Amino acid sequence: MRPMAQIQMYTTRWCGYCVRAKALLEQRGIPYEEISLDDDPNFRETIFELTGRWTVPQILIDGEPIGGYVELWRLDKAEGLEKLAA
Numbered sequence: 166m167r168p169m170a171q172i173q174m175y176t177t178r179w180c181g182y183c184v185r186a187k188a189l190l191e192q193r194g195i196p197y198e199e200i201s202l203d204d205d206p207n208f209r210e211t212i213f214e215l216t217g218r219w220t221v222p223q224i225l226i227d228g229e230p231i232g233g234y235v236e237l238w239r240l241d242k243a244e245g246l247e248k249l250a251a
Contacts (some may be wrong), residue, residue: 170249172197175212175223182234183222189237193246 172190174197176183190197202208202221209219216223216230224231226249231240240246 169196170226171228172249173200173225174198175200175202175215175221177201177208177221178203180221186222186224186234186237189234189241190246193241195246195249 172195174183174186174190176187176199178201187197187199202211205211208221212221212223213219216225218230218232220233222233224233224237231237237246
């Protein structure tokens with residue numbers, strides 16, 4: 166049995182898509198590490214250096230950036246989150 170994937174999510178408090186992404190993972194019972202960028206005045210540069218994208222949330226699965234909420238939602242629809250939780 167392989168270990169559960171490690172999920173990290175870079176977020177801000179005021180981001181509606183961050184709230185949705187966290188809710189989706191919680192509904193599926195998938196643990197994640199939330200990394201808040203609220204106190205980083207240069208958070209867009211920080212997230213761009215990490216993922217190559219400017220927006221939050223940015224989600225990494227086992228260290229690989231997958232994108233934001235829309236990509237997470239698509240992964241869920243393709244039953245990819247189910248596989249991660251298994």
